[in-house]
Amino acid sequence: MKFYGMLGSNLLWASLFSLFMAGPALAQSNTANYFQLGLGNVADLGQIATELGVNMAGPLQIGAGNIASISQLAEDAGFNRASQFQLGSDNLASIVQPASGQGLDLATQFQLGHENVSDLGQTASALGRNMAGQRQIGGGNNASLFQLAEDEGFNSASQTQLGNDNLASLVQLASEQGINLSTQVEIGNSLTAIMEQQSTGNLLSTNIQILTGTNNVAYMAP
Amino acid sequence: MDYLNRYLGLILACGTLALFLAGPAMVQADGNQLEIRHLLGGEDGQLGTEDWALEYLEGIYKKDFPEKDSEYYYKVNGQYLVVLFNIAMDQGQSFGGSIFEFHEPERRRQTQSYGNNFSIIQQVGNSSVDTFATVSQDGDGNVGIIRQFGPH
Numbered sequence: 001m002k003f004y005g006m007l008g009s010n011l012l013w014a015s016l017f018s019l020f021m022a023g024p025a026l027a028q029s030n031t032a033n034y035f036q037l038g039l040g041n042v043a044d045l046g047q048i049a050t051e052l053g054v055n056m057a058g059p060l061q062i063g064a065g066n067i068a069s070i071s072q073l074a075e076d077a078g079f080n081r082a083s084q085f086q087l088g089s090d091n092l093a094s095i096v097q098p099a100s101g102q103g104l105d106l107a108t109q110f111q112l113g114h115e116n117v118s119d120l121g122q123t124a125s126a127l128g129r130n131m132a133g134q135r136q137i138g139g140g141n142n143a144s145l146f147q148l149a150e151d152e153g154f155n156s157a158s159q160t161q162l163g164n165d166n167l168a169s170l171v172q173l174a175s176e177q178g179i180n181l182s183t184q185v186e187i188g189n190s191l192t193a194i195m196e197q198q199s200t201g202n203l204l205s206t207n208i209q210i211l212t213g214t215n216n217v218a219y220m221a222p
Numbered sequence: 223m224d225y226l227n228r229y230l231g232l233i234l235a236c237g238t239l240a241l242f243l244a245g246p247a248m249v250q251a252d253g254n255q256l257e258i259r260h261l262l263g264g265e266d267g268q269l270g271t272e273d274w275a276l277e278y279l280e281g282i283y284k285k286d287f288p289e290k291d292s293e294y295y296y297k298v299n300g301q302y303l304v305v306l307f308n309i310a311m312d313q314g315q316s317f318g319g320s321i322f323e324f325h326e327p328e329r330r331r332q333t334q335s336y337g338n339n340f341s342i343i344q345q346v347g348n349s350s351v352d353t354f355a356t357v358s359q360d361g362d363g364n365v366g367i368i369r370q371f372g373p374h
Contacts, residue, residue: 028352028372029352029353030352030353030354030370030371030372031352031353031354031355031370032354032355032356032357032368032370033355033356033357034356034357034358034359034366034368035356035357035358035359036357036358036359036360036364036366037359037360037361038359038360038361038362038363038364039362039363040362040363041359041362041363041364041365041366042364042365042366043357043366044365044366044367044368045367045368045369045370046368046369046370047368047369047370047371048370048371048372049372050372051372053372055370063362
């Protein structure tokens with residue numbers, strides 16, 4: 001009996017060890033990088049990950065008139081990570097990230113130059129989490145950010161712009177005890193900042209707008 | 223029986239460790255699909271035939287990627303273009319494709335240059351196979367498209 005007891009105990013630990021080691025291997029990951037140097041370049045990326053899947057993308061573009069677009073879909077606790085870096089003028093950067101089932105979206109956009117446009121959209125359902133940051137340095141830039149979280153979702157967003165004649169728009173929607181956190185910082189003249197938060201059965205909403213300079217307009221609708 | 227009991231734990235631990243170490247090597251990259259199409263502006267690409275270039279490149283890729291399925295070499299305007307298909311690591315953890323040019327004078331691979339390049343990479347992984355892709359382009363008017371899909 002002692003022998004079988006020890007056998008069972010060891011088999012149990014061996015099984016648990018095998019399950020533990022096999023677990024992480026189930027997560028499938030997609031990784032893509034772009035490096036583009038020049039004018040009028042286009043980088044377009046689509047990624048789909050399922051069941052604990054991981055998507056990672058990091059385009060880098062140096063030049064003017066470049067376009068970088070990323071679309072990432074993660075299902076069932078999927079994880080999306082996207083970073084866009086553009087150095088130059090007249091560039092367009094866009095990110096779309098839907099995640100479902102406790103999915104996590106992380107996105108960062110950075111643009112250095114003039115007349116740049118950043119668009120970022122994130123949706124998460126069922127305990128999903130969205131986190132986004134937009135940074136623009138230069139004049140005449142436009143940054144827009146939209147986040148939707150359903151069923152105890154979590155939204156966190158920050159926008160920072162340095163320069164004149166910039167526009168920043170931030171919209172967050174949450175339902176059923178969702179959480180919205182947002183921050184906008186603009187430094188310069190002739191700036192426009194728009195922030196809007198909507199939620200049903202909301203648990204927490206905080207928003208901060210900081211504008212320094214002259215001829216600036218701030219709009220907040222929590 | 224006491225002797226067996228004493229060493230049973232060690233035997234099972236060694237067996238479990240052996241299974242764990244053997245596991246990844248048993249995973250095959252079945253069902254992977256990788257399509258790389260490169261549309262060349264102007265002339266049609268032709269397969270490179272210079273032995274020295276092939277040997278040099280294969281040496282690089284055999285070192286970096288122990289198991290490879292196929293490679294294609296194009297020579298356009300004096301430049302080699304290297305396209306890799308279905309590079310599956312022996313442990314089945316990753317595969318991917320990259321597109322390079324081959325710089326003849328210095329006998330090295332380099333990123334795409336001269337502009338107006340168009341690259342499409344489509345990868346389909348499975349539950350144990352990750353996908354990885356890089357597009358490097360230098361010049362104006364380049365288009366790079368990557369599609370990566372997990373298991374369906």
